Amino acid sequence: MAILTIRDALNQALREELxxxxxxxxxxxxxxxxxxxxxxxxxxxxxxxDKRVVxxxxxxxxxxxxxxxxxxxxxxxxxxxxxWNFSILAADQIINHAAKMLYMSGxxxxxxxxxxxxxxxxxxxxxxxSQALEAMYANFPGLKxxxxxxxxxxxxxxxxxIRDDNPVIFMEQExxxxxxxxxxEDEDFTIPxxxxxxxxxxxxxxxxxxxxxxxxxxxAAAKIQEEFDVSVExxxxxxxxxxxxxxxxxxxxKTNRLVVVEESHAFASVGxxxxxxxxxxAFDYLDAPVKRISTxxxxxPYAKNLEALALPSVDKIVDAVKExxxx
Amino acid sequence: xxxxxxxxxxxxLQGLREDHILPKAATSRKPEKRANLTSAKGTxxxxxxDSNTFLDVEEAIREYEDRKAAQLKAIKLVDKETLREMLYxxxxxxxxxxxxxxxxxxxxxxxxxxxxxxxxxxAIGSMLAIxxxxxxxxxxxxHVQAMVKGISPEGVMAELYGREGGCVRxxxxxxxxxxKEHQFFxxxxxxxxxxxxxxxxxxxxxxxxxxxxxxxxxxEAAVNQGIFHESxxxxxxxxxxxxxxxxxxxxxxxxxQTRAMSARSIAKKAEAYEMANEFxxxxxxxxxxxxxxxAVERARKEGKPTLLxxxxxxxxxxxxxxxxxxxxxxxxxxxxxxxxxxxxxxxLKEAKVLTDSDFEEIERLATEATEKALKFADxxxxxxxxxxxxxxxx
Numbered sequence: 001m002a003i004l005t006i007r008d009a010l011n012q013a014l015r016e017e018l019x020x021x022x023x024x025x026x027x028x029x030x031x032x033x034x035x036x037x038x039x040x041x042x043x044x045x046x047x048x049x050d051k052r053v054v055x056x057x058x059x060x061x062x063x064x065x066x067x068x069x070x071x072x073x074x075x076x077x078x079x080x081x082x083x084w085n086f087s088i089l090a091a092d093q094i095i096n097h098a099a100k101m102l103y104m105s106g107x108x109x110x111x112x113x114x115x116x117x118x119x120x121x122x123x124x125x126x127x128x129x130s131q132a133l134e135a136m137y138a139n140f141p142g143l144k145x146x147x148x149x150x151x152x153x154x155x156x157x158x159x160x161x162i163r164d165d166n167p168v169i170f171m172e173q174e175x176x177x178x179x180x181x182x183x184x185e186d187e188d189f190t191i192p193x194x195x196x197x198x199x200x201x202x203x204x205x206x207x208x209x210x211x212x213x214x215x216x217x218x219x220a221a222a223k224i225q226e227e228f229d230v231s232v233e234x235x236x237x238x239x240x241x242x243x244x245x246x247x248x249x250x251x252x253x254k255t256n257r258l259v260v261v262e263e264s265h266a267f268a269s270v271g272x273x274x275x276x277x278x279x280x281x282a283f284d285y286l287d288a289p290v291k292r293i294s295t296x297x298x299x300x301p302y303a304k305n306l307e308a309l310a311l312p313s314v315d316k317i318v319d320a321v322k323e324x325x326x327x
Numbered sequence: 328x329x330x331x332x333x334x335x336x337x338x339x340l341q342g343l344r345e346d347h348i349l350p351k352a353a354t355s356r357k358p359e360k361r362a363n364l365t366s367a368k369g370t371x372x373x374x375x376x377d378s379n380t381f382l383d384v385e386e387a388i389r390e391y392e393d394r395k396a397a398q399l400k401a402i403k404l405v406d407k408e409t410l411r412e413m414l415y416x417x418x419x420x421x422x423x424x425x426x427x428x429x430x431x432x433x434x435x436x437x438x439x440x441x442x443x444x445x446x447x448x449x450a451i452g453s454m455l456a457i458x459x460x461x462x463x464x465x466x467x468x469x470h471v472q473a474m475v476k477g478i479s480p481e482g483v484m485a486e487l488y489g490r491e492g493g494c495v496r497x498x499x500x501x502x503x504x505x506x507k508e509h510q511f512f513x514x515x516x517x518x519x520x521x522x523x524x525x526x527x528x529x530x531x532x533x534x535x536x537x538x539x540x541x542x543x544x545x546x547e548a549a550v551n552q553g554i555f556h557e558s559x560x561x562x563x564x565x566x567x568x569x570x571x572x573x574x575x576x577x578x579x580x581x582x583x584q585t586r587a588m589s590a591r592s593i594a595k596k597a598e599a600y601e602m603a604n605e606f607x608x609x610x611x612x613x614x615x616x617x618x619x620x621x622a623v624e625r626a627r628k629e630g631k632p633t634l635l636x637x638x639x640x641x642x643x644x645x646x647x648x649x650x651x652x653x654x655x656x657x658x659x660x661x662x663x664x665x666x667x668x669x670x671x672x673x674x675l676k677e678a679k680v681l682t683d684s685d686f687e688e689i690e691r692l693a694t695e696a697t698e699k700a701l702k703f704a705d706x707x708x709x710x711x712x713x714x715x716x717x718x719x720x721x
Contacts (some may be wrong), residue, residue, distance in 0.1 A: 097520055
């Protein structure tokens with residue numbers, strides 16, 4: 001096992017897949033000469049050259065569309081959005097074209113493409129640069145949505161996403177790029193899409209968290225164990241779509257309590273979907289109503305204190321667990 | 328020669344009208360007026376790139392004669408079988424689309440149905456200038472392009488009927504014809520969306536060094552979309568073998584180009600990206616073929632894209648649900664008199680390449696192919712219910 005940052009784990013995944021398949025290429029803003037706005041593609045342009053690692057003009061709709069066409073004609077593009085906020089400019093190509101091509105062509109043309117980049121808040125970057133958009137993309141049949149929360153998952157899931165024959169929305173988190181954890185060194189290490197991971201086992205309450213809220217949930221679980229002797233299980237779906245609901249249901253059947261933590265807004269969120277599926281599949285096992293922690297229903301403010309107030313936090317998660325456990 | 332040529336056209340139009348080959352809106356002026364007008368001398372004018380007003384009658388007749396003279400020259404350089412195939416495809420496209428209108432009114436086709444009548448010279452002229460392996464992508468007005476690229480009329484008609492035998496199993500309908508085998512990449516319903524996708528197909532051809540070129544069709548209204556400008560910028564920047572074919576039929580749905588575009592020469596917009604461009608008369612199948620051939624050569628030899636602005640005119644509404652209140656019958660009629668099929672037949676006859684009996688044979692074959700397609704579509708079963716959830720993910 002190597003200890004890697006999420007940034008370097010993603011970089012390794014990209015490098016290994018560029019070597020493995022010559023049809024893989026990376027395109028996005030500042031991905032080549034500049035080494036990536038967040039340095040995820042560091043060194044790749046130097047190693048693989050202009051053909052495989054391509055700086056695009058600031059033209060999100062254009063290069064997303066180019067990626068879709070290239071995928072139709074046999075390539076496996078990895079399209080980087082500098083952040084997912086900018087993907088909204090490209091939504092027509094992702095939603096109207098990539099997601100629907102296989103279906104509306106009666107199975108003739110699949111789109112093996114990965115759209116990736118950081119999703120959610122960063123550090124005081126205000127309203128237009130702090131959005132968590134997974135619920136929007138998860139709403140469309142034809143897309144897979146992946147959100148890793150540690151270095152090993154980031155590497156293993158990105159390799160699987162690049163090898164997948166479908167359009168994959170791969171969402172990283174800027175605050176997490178520097179987080180370190182163990183990563184297997186085997187070059188064939190992959191993690192299948194659609195399989196959840198129990199990040200901490202417990203018996204009294206389940207927290208379902210993803211991306212940035214996973215380390216928060218783990219901190220909260222440790223705190224609650226120490227302060228209240230309550231055993232919390234943390235489940236990370238890792239793939240939002242397809243969603244491994246069975247792992248979540250099995251956990252709730254064991255703990256009888258559920259808190260869902262997410263960085264997106266609450267209305268029509270992935271957390272809302274999970275709550276509904278738990279109601280359908282584990283209603284009789286619940287000892288308390290499902291509780292959600294989400295970002296406040298507001299565009300993100302700039303001021304540091306207001307930003308912190310808007311986002312999920314360890315303390316908010318602790319309070320939510322206490323509430324469902326009637327502590 | 329000139330007078331007799333015009334009289335011939337007139338007689339021919341009358342004949343076609345009686346045979347219901349042209350839509351009912353087509354009527355003709357009195358022959359004596361026509362003869363008088365043709366004797367007037369004037370300066371030669373061809374289609375103006377930025378013209379959005381209708382040519383007056385005199386100009387229109389001169390334009391017709393100029394076109395025919397140009398066609399006669401171009402015809403000499405092409406073998407008879409290719410010319411015959413071009414005419415057949417045009418006539419088939421016309422018959423097929425007229426039948427579509429008829430069965431749509433009978434309720435056999437659902438949803439949107441955008442017809443190509445009047446624009447045949449563009450698809451046929453351009454697509455008979457490329458190789459079988461080359462890639463084609465277009466908008467929702469896609470029936471004729473799909474057939475010219477090789478999808479059978481049966482496959483297209485059954486798709487329109489929403490049947491299992493449709494080229495995409497009844498899952499796409501009128502706007503979404505596809506075939507990997509024939510390198511036909513759709514059939515796209517978002518105005519301009521296919522320009523980005525077509526650019527990516529050309530990117531793949533260059534990346535894999537396959538030697539293929541892409542023909543990417545769109546209407547003039549798509550030029551106002553951001554994707555047009557974003558794509559042309561990248562195509563020229565990276566030298567992609569993509570031929571952008573703007574079918575300028577003057578109307579984006581019901582809004583005339585004059586009410587929607589500040590700078591109306593579409594060809595000239597390519598100059599903003601330093602891209603090669605050409606304005607082409609879309610009523611002249613040989614002119615379209617010639618311009619496409621030049622662009623294909625540029626794409627294959629220099630790896631450079633081209634923008635072609637092809638002036639066209641659709642006789643029917645934007646879709647079958649369009650009552651067409653934004654233009655007059657007279658306007659449509661003026662264009663029908665300069666019909667691309669009539670012109671091409673006229674030229675082929677004058678050049679002694681094909682005769683009236685050849686034309687009859689072609690009409691018969693096109694009618695038969697359309698009837699066969701209708702029968703196939705009628706008999707093809709509805710898609711099985713398993714199809715609902717098939718092909719969402721690969």
